[in-house]
Amino acid sequence: MNRQRESTIAAAVLIDLVRYLERAGVVLDDVCRALGIDAVVMENPGGRIPSSLMGRLWEYTARVTGDDHLGLHTAENFNPGALHILGYVLLSCRTAREALGRLVTYSALLNDGMRVSVADSDGLTECRFAVVESGDNYLRNAPRQGLEAMICGTLVTMRRLTTTAIEPVAVAFQHAAPADTSEHLRIFGPVVKFGQAENLMAFRTADLSAGLLSANPALLAMFEAQAQQILDHLNQRGPVSRRVMALLARRVTAAAPTLEAVAVELAMSERTLQRELRLEATTFRQVVEDVRREVAVQYLAQPGASASEAAFLLGFSEPSAFTRAFRRWTGTTPTQFQSA
Numbered sequence: 001m002n003r004q005r006e007s008t009i010a011a012a013v014l015i016d017l018v019r020y021l022e023r024a025g026v027v028l029d030d031v032c033r034a035l036g037i038d039a040v041v042m043e044n045p046g047g048r049i050p051s052s053l054m055g056r057l058w059e060y061t062a063r064v065t066g067d068d069h070l071g072l073h074t075a076e077n078f079n080p081g082a083l084h085i086l087g088y089v090l091l092s093c094r095t096a097r098e099a100l101g102r103l104v105t106y107s108a109l110l111n112d113g114m115r116v117s118v119a120d121s122d123g124l125t126e127c128r129f130a131v132v133e134s135g136d137n138y139l140r141n142a143p144r145q146g147l148e149a150m151i152c153g154t155l156v157t158m159r160r161l162t163t164t165a166i167e168p169v170a171v172a173f174q175h176a177a178p179a180d181t182s183e184h185l186r187i188f189g190p191v192v193k194f195g196q197a198e199n200l201m202a203f204r205t206a207d208l209s210a211g212l213l214s215a216n217p218a219l220l221a222m223f224e225a226q227a228q229q230i231l232d233h234l235n236q237r238g239p240v241s242r243r244v245m246a247l248l249a250r251r252v253t254a255a256a257p258t259l260e261a262v263a264v265e266l267a268m269s270e271r272t273l274q275r276e277l278r279l280e281a282t283t284f285r286q287v288v289e290d291v292r293r294e295v296a297v298q299y300l301a302q303p304g305a306s307a308s309e310a311a312f313l314l315g316f317s318e319p320s321a322f323t324r325a326f327r328r329w330t331g332t333t334p335t336q337f338q339s340a
Contacts, residue, residue: 006052006243009049009053010046011045014041015041017061020074031060034060035056047298054138055138069148071147072184095208095211096162096207113138115132116128126202131147147199148173151171171184171193173199176195244273245287296329307319
């Protein structure tokens, strides 16, 4: 049977949009209550969330802010570091062209419901943004804010980080023009068009040789190795196990959701969920372990994080139990991991 999966988004994207709401005066607890988000998601930028949740967050943010140009405005205010490991990869690249190439390679880490490609031809470099036609991808039905944020964010990054000014020679969106395009003209200039065959942004290839102010080849190699490891892990997952992981990542608190609770949320019987996971060569228990391991590693990589805090976050009865689990997951203790 051909099963279409729900696409997933980096939790860092959700966190950045929630922070934008907080700066606008919206209380975090109100956001979490309205969308059914566990606040622990805000502490795990390396996690994944389902596409449907991101779609609801865009709708909620547009409603409470009344901003019809939300995607553009959030992109103008974002910090590349908010993109988690992908942001660090982009910041460390040597040139603007190299950064675009890395965006192509690792864009799935940000949103695996979008595909980015770059091609050079006749002195121009065209960067295309295509929506994946998966079974449940919010960008299929409500693409405007997410796509405008992605394309605007790419341009904003180029403008902030390059040693010389870079401007696009073409910007195209597939969606129809909004009633007011003044903000698009302000940001992109008169080259922006709507109702086009594809979403793209083009630059003069020669302009992309501009160096990045934050270039660091040594850090790039380190961050890229980590990004590739995460991407490989993501690509190994089957459709059902990825949905389960995205759900669990939102709720890694004192007690992980039970198999019964997860099955209900995925509109499956327990038996069907177990069978689907077996077909993907895993089990519910293994997926829970994988999520806990990833959260633990991401948490302990933060400066000042402690094993006892991680143990509490993940619901272990005592730090020693967490230490044993961490050794089983990684082959090392939390202390050895942090000092490496």
